[in-house]
Amino acid sequence: MTGGISRRLYGPRGWAILALFCVAVFGVMPVLNLAVPADSPFHVSAYWVTLLGKIMCYAIVAVAMDLVWGYAGILSLGHGLFFALGGYSFGMYLMRQIGSDGQYRQPMPDFMVFLDWKEFPWQWWNSDSFWWCAMLVIVVPGLLAYVFGYFAFRSRVKGVYLSIITQALTFAAMLLFFRNATGFGGNNGFTDFRRILDIPIATPQTRMALFAITGATLIGTLLLARWLTTSRFGRVLAAIRDAEQRVMFCGYDTVHYKLFVWTLSAVICGVAGALYVPQVGIINPGEMSPANSIEIAIWVAVGGRGTLIGPLIGAGLVNGAKSYFTQAFPEYWLFALGLIFILVTLFLPQGVMGFLGKKK
């Protein structure tokens, strides 16, 4: 199976699709959005740029999820937590960049003024530095995933047990972030961003730049994942997924393999969250709700586990459908999503990619 995938991912067609994607993200979109006048039928509006940028963030998360679920057999129901942690880390920086332009015209973020706080709590130390926050984006989810994974994998917690525990973890974190005293804006989270690196955030150029960076990150993630999964490491990982004990008896320390891919996946999610927040303009504890994390799993399942390209397509399909449904028939979206969950698990265990592969 791995051979087939590596052929497909590294074949001429794979490279061609990648090149086309690059042209679309770095060439066509900027031109259609910035250069083509707004009244032309070819103009791509800001709404679409934001929507596609958002979906690309989700696609990054889906690829990260595929690394742990598709290749290592770990179904995480807590990836939304890593995503949100990355978002919050970078959101702190964006909040500091508002400066004194908030509603209360004070140097502290509005919610702190509202709570009558005089100083920044310790979590906010050095948060006005871009590089510090960028580091937090990687370190916070990575560290949490490493510590959690170390204990979980060492005691051989796996399968559904692990899924349920990760769900409890993200649920606990959500409750924590809902508190005002935690220092991250409580219910409302962070919003109303003005600048990033002292550049106004709401201009078309900034939006396009963020879009392009997200696209580049997605491509980078995809290439990294492809390199990892087709390397020797990837083969051991797939072996662990299929028969962990046999791999252990062969002398491999499976804990380290799982721990590495688990932590890497969490870090990628954190980066995706950090890219998501400035584009969407809000982060709140709702991102940590267990439902969001399960949705990530369904993107992967729809696209096809263990294919890397599949989850990308899955994230696009499900989120595209979501944006369409929530506008056209908001009351039917949950029916549709529920049906997707059921039909895909019952009839498309290999996802869209498996379906396409069978046809060929």
Add this chain to the structure above:
Amino acid sequence: MRILLTISLWLFASGAFALDAATVNKLGFGDGDEKIAAIAALVAEGDPAAAALLQAATDGELQTAGKLVLIVKGEEAVNAATGAKVTPLPEEREDVILNNRVRRELGGAMAALKLISPDRATRLAAAKELTGNADQAMLPLIKKALASETDAGVKQLLELTQATLELKTGTKESRIAAVRTLGLSTNPNTKMLLLGILEKSKEGGYAEPDEDIRIEAQKSLKALEGRLAWGERAGVLFTSVSLGSILLLAALGLAITYGLMGVINMAHGELIMVGAYTTYVVQNLFKRTDFFDWYLLAAVPASFIAAAAVGMALERLVIRWLYGRPLETLLATWGISLMLIQTVRTIFGAQNVQVENPAFMSGGMELLTGVVMPWSRIVIICFAGAVLVGMWLLLTKTRLGLFVRAVTQNRPMASCVGVPTARVDTWAFGLGSGIAGLAGCALSQIGNVGPDLGQSYIVDSFMVVVLGGVGQLAGTVYAALGLGFANKLLEAWQGAVLAKIAVLVFIIFFIQKRPQGMFALRGRALDA
């Protein structure tokens, strides 16, 4: 209640009206202070005629015409002092104006007068109202009421009030006796009173100059604090058991579907919701009939059947095809839960619906002042126990239970000896779902019923089953009660949200230490 009382007092009073005319006139024509003095005098008299007059004043029926004070009810008027009928109704009448201060006095006075009512519940309510806001002028009346009081509960409350009043004015002996009585109280307000005696004044001396009284107060305070602490502990114990029983109800169904059958049913919470909405529907059917108080008798089996039917349909249509693929089962059942939520939203609306308690479940049992055990919670604790016993009997004493245990322990062997394993799966899943429905019926009595009801219980109930260990009931029971206690004890110390987070983090670490839960079934398989 009040109207009944008024009428009874009225009938009783109309024969023997003879109040002091001067007092009545003061009430009718005097200024605020005079009115209050008149009210105090009327209370001190403490006879039914005075009660009727004060009640009339409270109800705004007191009017003046010329020099007469009248009680006017509709078209009939009575002389307030003599009780004689006044016909015809005088044309020129004026309402007796009562300002807020007078009204407040009037309220206290009415409570004091109700102390001599023949109805025990009225006396109890009045005695309760008086604790803490009694007036010096009521002391004679309270003494009078105490002399004739037979009910122990009312008597205790009255003695307390009497002691509070005596403390301010009485002789040294009566004050010492009062302090001793206060020591027997269970009311947190009494503590403030005793603390007030012991307080040091600014000049360095004590607020209470008499040392004997201070010593007595110290003793009483100690006794009182001890009793209050016990009350608090009993309160925490009760809420812990109550939360534990709720967790148990929510998790018992899961203990069958997940614990015994190994099916990860993420729609379990939504089956609870189905039970709660079934209760709501049954309640509505009973609303127009006279048997509203008995609707739960119908709702309990109805919610069981409704949830069991949904569960069996799910098993037949979806879950059956996913046995042996737990991760896929998890995703598919999550999809089912989303659809169930949306179905309920479409039918009943996104808002919470109202489920009313039957009369016998409202109110509560008062342990101490401020520590109330609501009947609804007590009923649910008993209900959880009953469901637990029922389930245990079903699993250990019936043929179906035998089959379920056989299939879960060794499916191929059970199949070989003729157990219809597929059908047993469906029945067992239906049983687990039905118990979720029962949990929903119980939860509808104490919480909100809305489309999101299930979501709030799913994490908790999985935690209970995982913590207790998969495969048997005892672990689930211990885990539910243990989590209830842990939650409530931490809550008293750190607040609800932090308590919940702490408990979740604890479970996460506990699972790492003992992945099989508290009570693991011993087996020889490497991959459990």
